[in-house]
Amino acid sequence: xxxxxxxxxxxxxxxxxxxxxxxxxxxxxxxxxxxxxxxxxxxxxxxxxxxxxxxxxxxxxxxxxxxxxxxxxxxxxxxxxxxxxxxxxxxxxxxxxxxxxxxxxxxxxxxxxxxxxxxxxxxxxxxxxxxxxxxxxxxxxxxxxxxxxxxxxxxxxxxxxxxxxxxxxxxxxxxxxxxxxxxxxxxxxxxxxxxxxxxxxxxxxxxxxxxxxxxxxxxxxxxxxxxxxxxxxxxxxxxxxxxxxxxxxxxxxxxxxxxxxxxxxxxxxxxxxxxxxxxxxxxxxxxxxxxxxxxxxxxxxxxxxxxxxxxxxxxxxxxxxxxxxxxxxxxxxxxxxxxxxxxxxxxxxxxxxxxxxxxxxxxxxxxxxxxxxxxxxxxxxxxxxxxxxxxxxxxxxxxxxxxxxxxxxxxxxxxxxxxxxxxxxxxxxxxxxxxxxxxxxxxxxxxxxxxxxxxxxxxxx
Numbered sequence: 001x002x003x004x005x006x007x008x009x010x011x012x013x014x015x016x017x018x019x020x021x022x023x024x025x026x027x028x029x030x031x032x033x034x035x036x037x038x039x040x041x042x043x044x045x046x047x048x049x050x051x052x053x054x055x056x057x058x059x060x061x062x063x064x065x066x067x068x069x070x071x072x073x074x075x076x077x078x079x080x081x082x083x084x085x086x087x088x089x090x091x092x093x094x095x096x097x098x099x100x101x102x103x104x105x106x107x108x109x110x111x112x113x114x115x116x117x118x119x120x121x122x123x124x125x126x127x128x129x130x131x132x133x134x135x136x137x138x139x140x141x142x143x144x145x146x147x148x149x150x151x152x153x154x155x156x157x158x159x160x161x162x163x164x165x166x167x168x169x170x171x172x173x174x175x176x177x178x179x180x181x182x183x184x185x186x187x188x189x190x191x192x193x194x195x196x197x198x199x200x201x202x203x204x205x206x207x208x209x210x211x212x213x214x215x216x217x218x219x220x221x222x223x224x225x226x227x228x229x230x231x232x233x234x235x236x237x238x239x240x241x242x243x244x245x246x247x248x249x250x251x252x253x254x255x256x257x258x259x260x261x262x263x264x265x266x267x268x269x270x271x272x273x274x275x276x277x278x279x280x281x282x283x284x285x286x287x288x289x290x291x292x293x294x295x296x297x298x299x300x301x302x303x304x305x306x307x308x309x310x311x312x313x314x315x316x317x318x319x320x321x322x323x324x325x326x327x328x329x330x331x332x333x334x335x336x337x338x339x340x341x342x343x344x345x346x347x348x349x350x351x352x353x354x355x356x357x358x359x360x361x362x363x364x365x366x367x368x369x370x371x372x373x374x375x376x377x378x379x380x381x382x383x384x385x386x387x388x389x390x391x392x393x394x395x396x397x398x399x400x401x402x403x404x405x406x407x408x409x410x411x412x413x414x415x416x417x418x419x420x421x422x423x424x425x426x427x428x429x430x431x432x433x434x435x436x437x438x439x440x441x442x443x444x445x446x447x448x449x450x451x452x453x454x455x456x457x458x459x460x461x
Contacts, residue, residue: 029136034089036061036073058423060416067091068121069225072415072448076423078387079441086128086218087385087445088135090143094120094224096150118154120226122146123447125238127385129335130216134342137205138218145200146224149193157186157227190226191365194233198341202361206344217342220363221252221383223449228371230381230451233363235339240383242368242451243398245376250394251366254386255339257322257331264331264338264358265302268321276353279332280318288317327390331358339363370451378405380415381449384422387442391426400425401448419446 037059060074067073068091077085098117122143128135150157198220209215219236232240234252242249257264261283268274268281275281282299292312299316300307310316324330331338332348332355339360346355373379382397392400404421408414426440 029133029140031084031132031136033059033075033085034073034139036065036067036089036091037075038062056427058420060420063413068093068123069450069453070412070415071123071450071453072413072417072419073446074416074419074423075445076427076443078443081441081443082131084132085443086132086135087387087443088126088128088132088139088218089124089445089447090126090139091123091447092121092143094122094143094147094150094226096120096147096154098151098154118150118158118226120150120224122222122224123383123449124220124222125383125385125445125447126218126220126341127236127238127443127445128216128218129337130343130346131214132216133209133212133214134205134216135218137208138201138220138341141204142197142201142220142222145204146193146197146222149197149200150190150226153189153193156189186227187229187231187367190224190229190231191367194222194224194231194365195362198233198235198361198363202341205342209342210345215343215345217340217346217359219337219340219385221385222363223251223381223383223447225370228369230368230370232366232368232381232383234366235341235361235363236337237386237389238384239386239389240381241394241397242379242381243401244373244379245402248394248398249368251368251381253364254389255337255360255364256329257336257338258325258329260338261322262302262305263360264321267358269302271357274353274357275321276351278318278348278351278353279321280316281321282316283320283322284316287320287323288312290317293317331355335359373451375452377409377450377452378402379451380405380418381447381451382422383447383449385443385445387440387444388422388426388446390442391438391440392422396425397422415448415450419448422446422448 056076056079058074058076061067071091073089075085075087075089096118124139124142126135126138219238221236221238221240222233223240224231232251235255237254237256239254240251242251253259265281282301284297284299288297293314295312296309297312298307299310319333322329322331323333330336332353334348335355338358341361343359344356347353348355380401382401400422401418404418405414408417411417423444423446426438426444428439
């Protein structure tokens with residue numbers, strides 16, 4: 001099955017076109033801004049306007065354009081870091097249908113019912129690197145992958161009893177007992193669907209980019225509301241937090257070479273051939289030199305959270321698997337993130353060493369039970385790409401949220417106005433609570449999701 005066929009069949013729903021004549025293949029998707037930004041009064045698809053250093057407009061949906069739950073959104077392009085904005089965003093309603101089962105003797109006894117069976121909502125941010133192609137594909141693809149994965153388990157999600165085989169019958173009579181013993185809950189099915197959807201989307205991106213001769217990858221941060229719960233799935237270094245009157249709760253964790261050091265080192269331990277005898281998996285406080293041979297230095301391996309000593313050997317002088325610290329940390333000297341989508345063709349410079357084995361597409365999923373919260377009007381989830389968090393802390397963002405929302409309750413566009421204000425705070429245009437003026441030169445994209453507005457509709461796709 002070709003990637004192009006996949007996109008035409010599942011993303012557009014249209015008929016298959018005539019075969020394309022041989023020759024170079026065009027880009028899988030054209031560069032464009034999120035669909036819900038169209039008609040916003042700007043020219044989001046114009047590269048020339050975006051590249052002028054004096055023209056970095058903060059873009060938001062047009063007034064009158066309602067996003068799910070009346071969520072707010074804003075974005076700003078980088079300061080000439082790249083030609084295009086490499087961030088992408090998507091949001092909308094998830095319409096989950098159910099399978100209908102017929103007699104087993106029928107050839108097609110499993111069909112998908114056309115009517116909606118369960119609905120949810122979806123918000124997603126994708127931060128591209130190596131170009132915008134992977135982020136665009138993810139924005140166009142991931143929600144479809146997630147819908148199919150949820151439809152595969154929707155019967156178990158709504159069942160009064162523990163999840164069973166999709167035919168309505170257990171695989172074996174002991175299944176319900178095992179499900180109960182393992183404590184499998186409805187939310188575990190949603191978590192599994194999210195994990196599978198990320199992997200499926202990653203495979204689609206790999207096929208599409210390879211077929212079109214393109215490269216690149218992206219991080220992915222997704223929030224999904226279903227059955228009174230908000231699921232936040234993160235693969236990369238974007239971040240989501242819950243901000244309430246008296247609470248700041250992280251809903252995601254950043255995945256960088258440093259935060260996933262032990263997983264990455266362990267993979268190199270199990271498969272040393274991945275390092276092609278060019279890198280050492282061991283971590284040292286600094287890059288070792290020839291003068292260090294025979295000296296006693298601190299080190300740690302995959303099984304260690306603490307540090308120990310060893311005498312430096314010749315193999316320790318190889319380039320470290322993870323080099324640098326903080327924002328400068330790089331995996332194999334190349335990439336600053338350790339999870340994400342795409343990057344199937346990415347190799348270490350001047351080598352044939354692939355980074356993909358070390359890059360996970362599987363997200364970490366956090367579950368927020370909204371039914372257990374006494375939600376207030378100012379309770380929001382802030383989702384943003386790393387361009388925001390590079391200069392603002394969780395506490396600074398929460399301070400801005402709490403300062404803005406109570407005095408703007410009558411403004412129907414207050415959540416987009418808040419998203420814009422958060423971005424302005426990364427451009428040295430507004431004071432942060434510490435009085436500092438900080439500037440982010442990266443792309444910045446922000447969703448502000450009001451949890452007390454979950455009964456409201458809205459569109460996005």
